[in-house]
Amino acid sequence: MKKENTSVDQALKHGRNTVNLPVIGILFVGFLVFIVCTTQLENKGLAAGIGLPVVFITPLVYWSIAATRWRIWAFTNVRNVHELEHRAVKAKIIGRRDSWTEKLEIRSAEQKAQWQRLLDKFNVPDEFHDDKGVPFETVIYFSKGQKIFQILMGVLFIAMGIFLAIPAKKDIFGWISIAFGIFFAGKALRDYFNNDPQLVLNEKGLKKKKGEFTGWQHISGEDVIMKRRGKHMQQLLVFRTQGIYHEIQVFELDKKGSELEKLLRIYRGRFEENQKAPSTETDTYRF
Structure with missing residues (x-):
């Protein structure tokens, strides 16, 4: 049996380099070619009618082929397929299983058979690989850099408001800008x-600010996700505790989303390992 010696991080990096980045590159080059061609042709309507579909279909076809190739390679060479699938879907390398996105993947008969065989790996739980670089406890604070940026933005609004309101004395938008x-x-x-x-x-x-400590046995669905709020996308740390749904805005914190994802995996994994073999460590925790 082939040794599964590729880590999840290595597989994801390979996926971004061979699937995501080429798709972006093909789309960018396609737009450039489309713009150049339409400026040279007299019948711009016909050029747009033919060119625009080609611009969008070409990277889609590439993704449909490349995603399948990566899927077969990655799930063959990686041991922890549950983590791999979860993170690959979030990275938009592949679509969620049985989703319409996955159905867009182009697979040969051989690739379909390979994938069916690989699905058996999902019957085996992932192995936990600890990272000794992660401390026994991580304390997360407000991001100082983000707060400085917000202060500067506030000062900018005040300056704009003064510019609009002070000379005229009647510009309501200026006073609103100052107040905001x-x-x-x-x-x-x-x-x-x-x-x-x-x-x-x-x-x-884990423990939220002004909240009570909650053990991992009472926590579920912990993850870092992108969620639409109005016209904007926000990165959120989400989890459930005894039926209550929690959201924390990641940009407010001094840890990046990828760092939080890793911390969640490591601490959850350590907890589950300790349930199998109780730890004798005497580290001092904040709670």
Whole structure:
């Protein structure tokens, strides 16, 4: 049997390089060619009618072929297929299983048979690989850099408001801008000097600010996701505790989304390993 010696991170990096990046490149080059061609042709309507579909269909066809090739290679060479599938879908390398996106993948008869055989690997739980570089506890605070940026944005709104309102004395938009800037900068300034932990993670569980400690046995669905809020996408740390759904905005914190994902995996994994063989460590936790 072939040794599964490729890590999930290595497989995902290979997927981004061979699937995602080429798709973006093909789309970008296609648009450039389309723009150049339409400027040279007299019948621009006909050029647009033919060119635009080609611009979008070409990267889609590439993805449909490349995603299948990566899927077969990655799930053959990686041991932890559950983690791989979850993270690959989030990275948009492949579509979720049985989704319409997956149905767009182009597979030969041989590739279909290979994938059916690989599905048997999902009957085996993932192995936990600890990372000794992750401390026994991680305390997460507000991001100082993000707060400085927000303060500067608030000052900018105040300056714009002064420019609009002071000379005319009647520009309501100027006064609104000043009020918004004061509120925005004031809140960011308050958070900048707030040194209270916003989130604490360890192998026993987690604790939100002003919240009670919750053990991993009472937590489910922990993940870092992108969620639409109005016209914007926000990165959120989400989890459930005893039926209650929690959301924490990642951009407010001093850890990136990818770092939080890793911490969640490691601490959850350590907890589950400790359930099999209780730990004798005497580390001091914040809770």
